[in-house]
Amino acid sequence: MTTTHGAHGICLSLLSSLSLSLMAALCSHPALAAETDSAPATRTLIQAGKLFDAHTGKLRSNQTIVIEGEQIVSVGAHQDGKPGDTVIDLSNATVLPGLIDAHTHLTGEPKFGYEELGISTPRAALTGAKNARITLLAGFTSVRDVGAPAYADVALRDAIDAGDVPGPHMIASGAALGITGGHCDNNLQPYEAHAQADGIADGVEGVQKKVREVIKYGASVIKFCATGGVLSKGDDPEASQYTFDEMKALVADAHRLGRKVAAHAHGGDGIILASEAGVDSIEHGSYIDAKGIATLKKNGTYMVPTIYLNTWLLDNADKIGLPEFYLKKEKAVAAVSFKNMSNAIKAGVKIAFGTDAAVYPHGLNARQFAMYVQMGMTPAQAIQSATVNAADLLGWADQTGALDAGKWADIIAVSGDPLADITLLENVQFVMKAGAVYKNNVAK
Template sequence: MRKVLIAVASLLASTSPALADTVVIRAGSVLRDAASEPSGPATITVTDGKIVSVVPGSPAAPTGAREVDLSGKTVVPGLIDLHVHLTGDPGTDYRNEAVEPDEWGVVVGAKNALLTLRAGFTTVRDAGSAQYSGFSLRRGTAEGLIPGPRIVAAGPALSIVGGHGDTTGFREDVHSVLDQGYTCTGPVECAEKVRKASRAGADVIKITSTGGVLSQQGRGLEGHFSQAELESIMTTAHSLGLKVMAHAHGARGIESTVLAGVDTIEHGTFADEAALKAMKAKGTYMVPTLMALEGVRARLGKGVYTPTVEVKGRQAVEAAGKQVQRSKQLGVPVAFGTDAGVFEHGRNGEEFALLVKNGLTNREALASATTVAAKALGMEGELGQIAPGFSADLIAVDANPLVDIRTLEKVRWVMERGRIAP
């Protein structure tokens, strides 16, 4: 009997929970959030992916804890990019869509997820991908199978037939083969496609409310959906607990989308006073993606784009940045997003200097990628701050970003959900 009891005890010991994984970070300075000032030397304790404490000085570490020496660095909350396309790279010929399988997008996405993480972005909103590639990446980074940020994934965007987001530029028989089934006409069909996206696993609904710069449709950058269709999309998504992000360039397209109840406007390139007043009244966030137009600017006139895209690209580049200036003047919240994929992944941090160039303070720019972005996601109790109970999403930089915003372009160390980036 004694041998049996010993064997049982041994088995129970082998199956009992492992000791908590604790990491102690010795920081030269900690900037807890964008509204704070940097501290002096401080110690951040992380257990099982959550921040447990942030205390001054260098107290003794718990037994068995790993220690990280960042005594020469400023530790800042992990950054959030609300608009990326992990499965794509810039300058790709649109005809590749008819050649490359969706699985290739996961390979490209894994590469770009690591680049994005190393750039300091611990959470991203993937703003459009093939049916399951973005969702596969989301699972891979969540389970730690591939290094990358937390991914809030939209999957395929909803669009009108022949509009931005639909397959365009091919013969009709090719369109029918490439179509992923997310175009809609009329309120009933648009509601159905929102439900389809929800069923497939979308965390957020992405719609293309207006024409787009890089698609082959040549009818400008104004509104696409009818008001009834927009209202159907918003009502259905919100009833399912999903936020809606809208690609929108033209002013009237922005205004109609906002009046229908959208949560964030992506790009907002030609937003005028009427559109921005509607955004202010509705509490809609502006996600300006200025780096996207820098990516377009670098490729104009070089034979990269078709003539259709060249025309729209020049129009958009000329207006770049004005939406940030006007948003600040009218009190519209600006949240950080880059449209990485239109330019090279890993350069996301260059958006900060563009935001400052166009009127935000360093503090406002940092907030746009931390507390403001977290609120836009509905995750303000989990992300955007260094505080007990928050996810251990942390980065280390050489200087105080409130003084030198460009220090965020060269992130030296990253932790995402308690995992140190390779």
Template sequence: MKRLLAAFAALCAFGPVVATPPPLAVVYVHAGHLIEPSTGQVLDDQLIRVTDGRVSAVEPWHTVPQGATVVDWSKQWVMPGLIDAHVHLADFLQTSNAAEPLLHSAEATAYLGARNARATLEAGFTTVHDVGSYRANGNIELRDAINRGDVVGPRINAVGGYITVPGGGGEVTGLPKGMVVPPEMRVGVARTPAEVTRKVNRLFALGADSIKLIATGAVLTEGTEPGVIELSGPMIAAAVKAAATHGSWVTSHAHGAAGIKLAILNGSRGIEHASLIDDEGIAMAKSHGTYLVMDVYNGDYIAEVGRRDGWSASILRKNDETTDLQRQGFTKAVRAGVKLVFGTDAGVFPHGTNALQFKYMVRYGMTPLQAIQAATSVAAEFLGWQDRVGSLTPGHWGDMIALDSNPLADVTALERVQHVMKGCALVR
């Protein structure tokens, strides 16, 4: 296996530019059963040709050129790499200490982000939407390090820091008296629509791909309440407009029903959590084409580990008040045909265990195929990356996973990913 990994690394990495272009890197994957989520088709005994990291052909298996690099997954189920559209790679895990983000240097946090990125990729998640780090450029720098090849990790759509009101759901709160939050952790704090515009522009100047708004209070932020609106309609609209000038978009953390509807009305592409969504909000999401990113596993982790480790009573109360209602809303949204995206809030719970959410999505109303689509083709559309990821049709990156059993029959198979390829590099 080590020799195979080394061969792939050599094949996928080219040296300095020379007068004669290097030969194309070509890999042939023999897929026993190929699941194409965009169509729901399962094709047996397929050849997937990957040229310079992108799929160049998918066809019935046949003899390949002598000496070609072949990946033999002929006894396995193969599908596109998974997408988690709500992670926090470039921070420490949630703990009982509200001051945790301030207790670690930028350097220590960066090393941890690299470890989190590798764990996520090895679990089969080849693309993520990193929806915020307390240090505004943390996830941006991690993305760039991965793209340079310095760090092993998934493709990242990074938001930088959070757009939030002072003391709001995107702030570090509940600190001991005298402890001060450093400026690099408050880059997105804004009070007016004009300030929102300036802060959004600042995040794009830092290299953000998209923008995350904290439209309501948060479960895990002390002193805020999930049902309370924090960003006004004009502030949300200002962020949407500013992002559009950069050819981009915004998604909104919104738990409360009123905040969800305000974000939808003012142009937010996505709603994160949507814990207390009501029937009107579901209908609005459907009519506006708004994506819901609902972390329906996370509440059980918070309830169990939070009580075990002594998290604050207010956090545990807010989690209890939102978990079951979020799942009821999820079921209604599935039935209504709303666009639902796989997003877990990994970073609250350990990275690399993201796939635990699949069985919850099925338990609360999805078919296994719908859950897989939420983490592939639908998530790719949400990111605006449908021409790059979420499918194994020609032109897409050669990001794929191999499983020993059929996830369409038992979605928990996705918790046991055997092999991972990103581009033409065999990661696992």
């Protein structure tokens, strides 16, 4: 026991006794004790004139969404706010779940060919911060980012999660896996540069090690190139790249370590091999045929049709200086992909919305909805592809994709009825992510 001596010590002792007595008196009063234990929860109420039910694909009228903190606590018939509530009047708008883009490259821009070689990783990360904000304000509150240099996407995700920069909830792949000389490699430089992309791995042992490596450095999804691509030199979009044994080993390790797998695949054989190997999604699917469609349906594999990029690239090829060796492949893919993807949609393949934004400017993501409708979806199905379907693909169905109690308060609104005019989603007026309002231009 410590003893305090002298007049100063006596004063401290008296003050200590008085403080204890005062605290005891305060805590003994029921009302004051309750205030000390916890402050009353603050609520935000969104008054929705129309609300899109992502489960049924229908609109509900005069609904109130009650939010506490980052989560929705209830959705139901109109109710008035209580004293202390924040009320957001969206009675003249249609309210929807925040949209999800399952195929983005936030750290990239539409810069192709040898111009790509001059972009440093720090520059890519700063570009990503700009594009994250643009994407969020366009109404996309969640994205799956599938490929970035030197884990710039992982750094961006972590910065968003820390509140350092505004942006959507983000799943990041880090380096995309690919074979030596394939679509995911760096094929623009000559031999003496000894240039190789971060995700290159060959053979069963090689892909197993690379999966573990990208997870070590922060990947929350695994992306690999099952076929050649369009915006790459010296490869064929229709040709398979990894062998079936390599794909099986890659997928098995990823799934065992708790990561889903996205396979870039344009060609028919690569689509089938990747689906049979157990991937969670096929990205693009340009040359998918009847056998590929049947395989995806049998295995329950999602397809992410990135169709709008063809329109934008061909319309802007001269303006952006698209190299001829890219343009030739782009024209060939664009000539067949709309019909093939339409066949997959009409046949009932599971579809999740994804755009490949970075091939065209970020923020234009919602232009793809109209093309999904042109390919055979109803407007409600197109919206569901970017809400409940995409949330299921990402493994986030318990957190987002619908306006349900317990999910993140990720909410957007548009003026008018998007089931009558899907292009309204290209001009989102209200954006809330995790209970925070980032945009509100809804007319009163």
